[in-house]
Amino acid sequence: MNDTVAACRFCGSALETDFVDLGSMPLANNFITRDKLDKPEPHYPLHVKLCTKCLLVQHNAIVSPENIFTDYPYFSSYSAAWCEQARRYALTAKQRLGLGPASRVVEIGSNDGYLLRHFVELGIPVLGIDPARNVAEVARAAGVPTETRFFGAAAARDLVARGCAADLVVANNVLAHVPDINDAIAGLKLVLKPGGVFTAEFPHLLRLIREVQFDTIYHEHFFYYSIMVLERILSRHGLRIFNVEELPSHGGSLRIFACHQEDPTHAEEPGLSRVRAAEEEAGMDRIEAYAGFAARVKEARSALLAFLDEATRRMAKRVVGFGAAAKGSTLLNVCGVDGSQVDYVVDETPAKRGKYLPGSHLPIVGIEAVRRTRPDYILILAWNHKDEIMRKLAYVREWGGRFVVPLPRATVLG
Ligand code: TMP
Ligand code: ZN
Numbered sequence: 001m002n003d004t005v006a007a008c009r010f011c012g013s014a015l016e017t018d019f020v021d022l023g024s025m026p027l028a029n030n031f032i033t034r035d036k037l038d039k040p041e042p043h044y045p046l047h048v049k050l051c052t053k054c055l056l057v058q059h060n061a062i063v064s065p066e067n068i069f070t071d072y073p074y075f076s077s078y079s080a081a082w083c084e085q086a087r088r089y090a091l092t093a094k095q096r097l098g099l100g101p102a103s104r105v106v107e108i109g110s111n112d113g114y115l116l117r118h119f120v121e122l123g124i125p126v127l128g129i130d131p132a133r134n135v136a137e138v139a140r141a142a143g144v145p146t147e148t149r150f151f152g153a154a155a156a157r158d159l160v161a162r163g164c165a166a167d168l169v170v171a172n173n174v175l176a177h178v179p180d181i182n183d184a185i186a187g188l189k190l191v192l193k194p195g196g197v198f199t200a201e202f203p204h205l206l207r208l209i210r211e212v213q214f215d216t217i218y219h220e221h222f223f224y225y226s227i228m229v230l231e232r233i234l235s236r237h238g239l240r241i242f243n244v245e246e247l248p249s250h251g252g253s254l255r256i257f258a259c260h261q262e263d264p265t266h267a268e269e270p271g272l273s274r275v276r277a278a279e280e281e282a283g284m285d286r287i288e289a290y291a292g293f294a295a296r297v298k299e300a301r302s303a304l305l306a307f308l309d310e311a312t313r314r315m316a317k318r319v320v321g322f323g324a325a326a327k328g329s330t331l332l333n334v335c336g337v338d339g340s341q342v343d344y345v346v347d348e349t350p351a352k353r354g355k356y357l358p359g360s361h362l363p364i365v366g367i368e369a370v371r372r373t374r375p376d377y378i379l380i381l382a383w384n385h386k387d388e389i390m391r392k393l394a395y396v397r398e399w400g401g402r403f404v405v406p407l408p409r410a411t412v413l414g
Contacts, residue, residue, distance in 0.1 A: 004045060004060040009222065010181055010233055015054035017287070020214060020294040021274070022046040022334050026358040027068060028218035028326035033355055041358065044219055050290045054232060057205060057224040057290070059217070065131065065150060065179065068220050072111075072132035079385070083114055085249065090118035097168055097197055099124045105317030106166035106191060108172035108184075112294075120144060127164055129155065140295030152180065156187035165193045172201040173250070175230070176221040185237040195265065196257045198239065204231075206282055207287070212408040214297045215381075216251065216329035226284050227254060227275045227351055234258055243269035251384050251398045278377055300333045307410040308341040311377060319404075320375040321345035322389050323382025324352050326363045331381060331406055333359035342379060346370060368390075374399045379406060 008015055024043040033040070045062045049056065069186065093099065105119045110128025112135045119126045120143055128146035130136045139146040150156055151174075169192050178184040192198055203216055205224045217224070231241050243257040243266075254275065259266045283289040311317040321328060324347035332342070337360055344363045347353065352364045370378070370393060378393060380386050383405050390403055390413075403413045 003062040004047070004355070005062060006057060006060075008051035008054060009179060010056050010059055011051060011054040013051055015049040015051055015058070017050045017052050017290075018294065019048040019050045019057050019219070019290055020297055022048070022214065022217060022297075022330070025218070027063070028329040028333075028358060029072070029220065030358045031066070031324070031352055031355040031364070032361065034359060036064050037356060037361060046217065046219065048217055048224070052230060052288065055226070055285070055287075056229050056233075058222055060220065061219055063179075063219045065177075067151060069131045069150075069177070071134055081388070082249065083387070085369050087118050089111060090115065090122060093168060094119070094122050094124065098169060101125070103167040103221075104164065105170065105239045106164065106314055107169045107324055108169065108171040108188075109177065110139060110144070111135050111144055113142045113144030113146065115170065115172070116144045116146075127159070127166075139380055147169075151178070151187055153181040153186040153190060153250070156190035157342050159191050160327075164191075165196075166191055167193055167196045169196065169198045170200070171198070174201075175200055175202050175225065176223045179222045181233065182237070183221065185233060185239070189237045189239055189260075192260065194238075195263060196259070196265075199256075201247065201254060201255045203251070204246075204252050204254045206279055206284065209293055210282075211251065212293075212296050212300045213251050213327075214293075214300070214334065215327040215407065218326050218330045220326065225254075227256070227272070228279055230256065235261065238262075241267040241272060244271045244275045245401040246271075246275070249384070296408075297334075299405055304335050304337075304406050304410040307404065307412075308337065312341050317376035318373070319377040319379055320370070320373070321362065321379045321381045322356075322393070323347060323380065323385065324349070324357055325382045327384075328381030329357050329359060332357060332362065338362070343373070343375065344369060345381065370396065375401060377402055377404050377412070379404045381406065383407060 017328050025046040026041045026043050048059045100124055105126045107116050110130045116126040129146050131150045131153050133148050136146040136148045144247050147313055203224050205226045238261045239258045240261045241256045241258045245255040247253040320343050324345045344365045346367050347364050355364050405411050
């Protein structure tokens with residue numbers, strides 16, 4: 001059960017250097033129902049390594065993707081900002097790539113169809129691929145054709161044979177999620193028509209390191225990418241990046257644009273050299289840039305525990321969490337926070353309500369609990385939605401309630 005890989009999942013070199021070891025953790029999205037509270041909970045090592053040969057940061061646990069993704073509690077459409085970003089993306093892609101009724105857009109990890117539905121509205125044929133049955137059903141109900149399967153070279157060959165090669169392939173927040181990265185990128189290369197464009201979004205490792213976002217490290221995320229490493233991976237499979245955009249999502253993401261290596265139509269754009277330069281300036285081409293991270297995680301953890309101790313034990317204040325996202329699970333578990341420090345966690349996702357967070361077993365409740373219980377502090381676990389959450393809960397100020405962000409260092413806001 002607790003097996004680990006010894007070699008880099010991309011280049012095969014021995015994984016000997018630590019990035020950070022977060023100990024033994026339950027799966028971050030494995031919310032617990034009441035009847036399972038007293039049952040044993042599977043834990044897996046969450047030990048993140050740096051491959052010193054290719055500089056790919058990756059955890060070494062063997063966790064079956066079927067365990068994580070078959071029933072997935074994450075519905076992209078619940079975030080307003082996310083949906084707006086998707087709508088704008090579809091419009092721009094249509095214009096820039098000249099997509100029309102004879103084109104096809106394939107999305108890997110298409111979730112509930114939050115993105116493809118906009119292409120459908122624009123009259124462009126689409127196909128979604130997602131292994132999670134529950135989200136794929138929602139997508140199909142919304143008119144987005146979706147196949148429930150894992151993506152890789154075999155799936156790509158099958159799609160091409162059925163005439164489903166793509167003019168645009170989208171892979172948002174999935175490059176981190178596929179343990180066999182070589183098979184997935186080989187699949188992308190196969191399914192992309194000559195002259196086609198591939199775009200992908202993923203959280204930027206530079207931001208993770210700078211802002212100590214250790215809570216975004218969990219088993220679902222096998223890989224943590226810099227642009228320099230991703231360029232190396234794509235290039236091995238005959239693809240090249242020609243542009244990069246920086247996005248605010250998930251604490252700082254990159255959106256790459258890539259094409260077949262031999263495609264002459266896309267000249268390198270300034271966005272790419274900008275991000276390359278930022279990484280070089282941060283020294284990410286050298287092993288030393290990765291060395292201090294574990295110590296900074298320790299400091300962040302101590303600061304959060306000191307705040308919680310001071311607030312709850314010495315001042316008898318009540319603290320609640322907001323946002324039962326995977327990063328919230330991870331933060332609470334890595335810091336060893338439990339019900340003696342945080343009363344409950346608010347989340348508006350209907351499927352999460354009434355369940356308990358993995359590991360910490362904090363109860364997940366609806367937003368109305370806040371008015372009823374008048375907590376002193378709201379710990380913003382979903383800090384990537386900080387502004388939206390603070391606007392929504394502005395009324396806690398009526399009773400002197402205040403907001404706290406946990407990272408890069410626990411801070412009580414204004
Ligand atoms: P995410 O960071 O992965 O998008 O997850 C954010 C979590 O926070 C998700 O479970 C939904 C929840 N949430 C609310 O319940 N209400 C809100 O207003 C926002 C912004 C998030
Ligand atoms: Zn490697």
